[in-house]
Amino acid sequence: MNRLDILKKLAIKTESKMVLLVMDGVGGMHTTDQPKTELELAKKPNLDRLALEGCCGRSMPVSYGITPGSGPGHLGIFGYDPLDPAYDIGRGVLEALGIDFKLEKSDVAARGNFCDVDAGGVITNRRAGRLPTEECVKICKELQDAVPEVDGIKVFIMPVKEYRFAVVLRGEGLSPAIADTDPQKEGFKPKDIESSEDSPAARKTVAVLTKLTKKYYEILKPRATANSMLLRGFSSHPGMPNFQQLYKLTPAAIATYPLYRGVATLAGMDILKTGSEIADEFTTLEENWSKYDFFFLHVKKTDSYGEDGNSAGRIKIIEETDGQIPRLLALKPDVIAVTGDHSTPPQMKGHSWHPVPFLLWGKYCDFDDVASFSEGACNHGRLGMFPAQAIMEMMLACAGKLKKYGA
Amino acid sequence: MNRLDILKKLAIKTESKMVLLVMDGVGGMHTTDQPKTELELAKKPNLDRLALEGCCGRSMPVSYGITPGSGPGHLGIFGYDPLDPAYDIGRGVLEALGIDFKLEKSDVAARGNFCDVDAGGVITNRRAGRLPTEECVKICKELQDAVPEVDGIKVFIMPVKEYRFAVVLRGEGLSPAIADTDPQKEGFKPKDIESSEDSPAARKTVAVLTKLTKKYYEILKPRATANSMLLRGFSSHPGMPNFQQLYKLTPAAIATYPLYRGVATLAGMDILKTGSEIADEFTTLEENWSKYDFFFLHVKKTDSYGEDGNSAGRIKIIEETDGQIPRLLALKPDVIAVTGDHSTPPQMKGHSWHPVPFLLWGKYCDFDDVASFSEGACNHGRLGMFPAQAIMEMMLACAGKLKKYGA
Numbered sequence: 001m002n003r004l005d006i007l008k009k010l011a012i013k014t015e016s017k018m019v020l021l022v023m024d025g026v027g028g029m030h031t032t033d034q035p036k037t038e039l040e041l042a043k044k045p046n047l048d049r050l051a052l053e054g055c056c057g058r059s060m061p062v063s064y065g066i067t068p069g070s071g072p073g074h075l076g077i078f079g080y081d082p083l084d085p086a087y088d089i090g091r092g093v094l095e096a097l098g099i100d101f102k103l104e105k106s107d108v109a110a111r112g113n114f115c116d117v118d119a120g121g122v123i124t125n126r127r128a129g130r131l132p133t134e135e136c137v138k139i140c141k142e143l144q145d146a147v148p149e150v151d152g153i154k155v156f157i158m159p160v161k162e163y164r165f166a167v168v169l170r171g172e173g174l175s176p177a178i179a180d181t182d183p184q185k186e187g188f189k190p191k192d193i194e195s196s197e198d199s200p201a202a203r204k205t206v207a208v209l210t211k212l213t214k215k216y217y218e219i220l221k222p223r224a225t226a227n228s229m230l231l232r233g234f235s236s237h238p239g240m241p242n243f244q245q246l247y248k249l250t251p252a253a254i255a256t257y258p259l260y261r262g263v264a265t266l267a268g269m270d271i272l273k274t275g276s277e278i279a280d281e282f283t284t285l286e287e288n289w290s291k292y293d294f295f296f297l298h299v300k301k302t303d304s305y306g307e308d309g310n311s312a313g314r315i316k317i318i319e320e321t322d323g324q325i326p327r328l329l330a331l332k333p334d335v336i337a338v339t340g341d342h343s344t345p346p347q348m349k350g351h352s353w354h355p356v357p358f359l360l361w362g363k364y365c366d367f368d369d370v371a372s373f374s375e376g377a378c379n380h381g382r383l384g385m386f387p388a389q390a391i392m393e394m395m396l397a398c399a400g401k402l403k404k405y406g407a
Numbered sequence: 408m409n410r411l412d413i414l415k416k417l418a419i420k421t422e423s424k425m426v427l428l429v430m431d432g433v434g435g436m437h438t439t440d441q442p443k444t445e446l447e448l449a450k451k452p453n454l455d456r457l458a459l460e461g462c463c464g465r466s467m468p469v470s471y472g473i474t475p476g477s478g479p480g481h482l483g484i485f486g487y488d489p490l491d492p493a494y495d496i497g498r499g500v501l502e503a504l505g506i507d508f509k510l511e512k513s514d515v516a517a518r519g520n521f522c523d524v525d526a527g528g529v530i531t532n533r534r535a536g537r538l539p540t541e542e543c544v545k546i547c548k549e550l551q552d553a554v555p556e557v558d559g560i561k562v563f564i565m566p567v568k569e570y571r572f573a574v575v576l577r578g579e580g581l582s583p584a585i586a587d588t589d590p591q592k593e594g595f596k597p598k599d600i601e602s603s604e605d606s607p608a609a610r611k612t613v614a615v616l617t618k619l620t621k622k623y624y625e626i627l628k629p630r631a632t633a634n635s636m637l638l639r640g641f642s643s644h645p646g647m648p649n650f651q652q653l654y655k656l657t658p659a660a661i662a663t664y665p666l667y668r669g670v671a672t673l674a675g676m677d678i679l680k681t682g683s684e685i686a687d688e689f690t691t692l693e694e695n696w697s698k699y700d701f702f703f704l705h706v707k708k709t710d711s712y713g714e715d716g717n718s719a720g721r722i723k724i725i726e727e728t729d730g731q732i733p734r735l736l737a738l739k740p741d742v743i744a745v746t747g748d749h750s751t752p753p754q755m756k757g758h759s760w761h762p763v764p765f766l767l768w769g770k771y772c773d774f775d776d777v778a779s780f781s782e783g784a785c786n787h788g789r790l791g792m793f794p795a796q797a798i799m800e801m802m803l804a805c806a807g808k809l810k811k812y813g814a
Contacts (some may be wrong), residue, residue: 003470006490010473053439098571108531333788345731366436382762382782384573384792388472393472397760404758406476406489407498 004079004246007393013248016334016399018283019295020391022077023321024260025303025344026395027356028314034347035203038269038302038314039374045145045375046325047318047359049137053360057383059391061342067353073341074263076388078296079247080240083210089266090176090235095166097265098258099158103237108174108205111233112157112165113182114139114226121189121228128180128226133162139226140165145228147215157246160258165260167231169208175201178209182230190230202267242268247396254281254286255298262298278317289331303351314346335362335399337391338373355385362398411486411653413812416552416801420655421470423741423806426702427798428693429484430728431667432710432751434763435721435782441754444507445721446781447707448763450563453732454766454780456724459769461776465751466788466798468749476761480748481670485703485789485794486654487647488507496673497583497642502573504672505665507566509572510644515581515612518640519572521633523545528596528635533589539572546633547572554622557615567665574638576615585616596810597637600698649675650701656665659695671703685724689731706709710758713751721753742769744798758782761794769805 029039061068072091074080079245080087082097088177092109102111114136136159153171162167177197183188193209195202213231220227242253245268253264254272261271270292274284282298299321305313328336343354357378368382397400435444468475469489469762478496479489487494499516521543523532543566550564560578568574584604588597600616602609620638627634651656652675660671661679677699681691688704706728712720735743751760761813764785775789803809
């Protein structure tokens, strides 16, 4: 029996409340040039107190040496096997969910870029010179009004940010098995619409998209900039079992960035409106405390600063988050888990495969002798190194939400 | 290839002798109220010596956060995947094996309760007021004599303890896919016999059991108490490969409680007659030392006292067991492993998911710097945290009973 089937069988509804605090990319790395990580350098008395009272370890997001994208990173934390192709979340789906679009199971979504092309149709700038968001909104509206549907298939085109947009097709008998039109390089033309499979649905979708892109190209052509567009990441809702079905939870997500709201939506979480600051997210937590028994609270900027190679920025965000922990404790949660979805060492300016510090806090967590929430300290924790997928089941167990397995 | 197939291929018969000492539920938990576990509090110089000379770690019975019942807990220790549905041991099978009934592969077994019902047939006491065992023995004999078979199917009904009994059907073409008649609640009538599948074997079994229960109800009806009965956990021998086939061992089990003898029987172990004290079990070990090369010695009361929330009782049992270790060492075993099938923290008064201290002792165990057999100490051991299923293969390896894998 697979792990999710077992959890589904064992999970029970109780009064206890859990908070999963994900500091995106919080894991760091030790190098000769920078021998201490941001978690090791930051002043974070509250997180350290949770570590002292809790049980620590290091979470392996996907597998040894595998650097996860944000999608797989969060899938793992939420208990889904990020290597299971059934849970493969396409970029199009993530983009659509991230702008709070109500994606239906049979929709086909794609991520789009407005781009610049020369007179011969060759791409000269894949991002249309980082088009301002207002301009993106305007163009999308124009395209939406001009092409509301194709051959009876509804078309939604929606601005995301700067040059980025999302397109969703809605109707009967569509397939997401469509190749990118984006060649991922300048100096090439956008590719024709093609399918990777031969099926009636794929043929129908190719026909619809060929007509649609032709219309879009015609409308965009006269423009000085953003005079063409590229599509990639065609995909549909993976239809995974949600937190209600799997864990008997009433879950909510608090996240400032679209992508994370998107993954949380796939897992069945209610997306709570929140502000742009970390303190705003904790205010949202307080305001909604009585309505849910599981909260996913996502702090983005530990990752963003990591990607920028900004170690000081990461330290600041860790300290800022730490300052909010007393507000979380004041709510008297039963179980808290703190971790990241992957590491983002500033030395690498990007995501990495390094296992991520993890702490589990709660009455039955079985505290260990780790007194600091950091890579080095968590490495000696009682939980050892474990797959990120175990996080939800450990939280549930600690909250008394799992029955015994077998007689 | 799955792990058991590999072990089957690699295992060789040798002269070396191994002892697996399972202290049921020995793992404890650290809480603010009770910051030291029983293993950390007990005086156990002999177990600590084994830890010092051996190699330690923590065994994960089933999976992170999953609390095992005794069946899955022992299956894992014996090397079988407790999540594999092929090894799912039904309650009926466990009950029958526990009273040393020689279950055949095609038998269908159920666990039974004598209960009280009112004039309308509604259950008023699911356990017939904790019927005395002598009475249970008497009723079972009466039912056995009255109904030795139904439609050519042999019926065995056997007392277990108090209100509990086991029923086994023996004959051709039976199915264990039968639902419980026990509604698990008072205020309801026993359910009719129904099957969860539609097959000739299921229909035949339903017909036999319907006649059988009707006869039992008629015989019991005139009684003042225990005037009805309930059946649950219909199941058949899981037919797993045994220790002889898998590991080339000649194995024996020493256990005072039925359920553990039952699981050991499924694994192909000879069940040795023993007394009720821990010292009796070690006497049985001494007396049978020359006849076997693998001994499973089970100490029950670490678990029982844990379930009672009795920390002092657990400490006493650990110390009592410790006192017997010199007798074990005097036999000059080649390999010893000591662990539990799960944790039973007295703070939780029940089984828990927390990983269990483990020690492996033997010439080639690769000793580490752990000097105490306890949760905290074993956590820093060389073996780290590992699945319980790895215990048998580590013991076999350490005893020189596994060939090299591949050229």
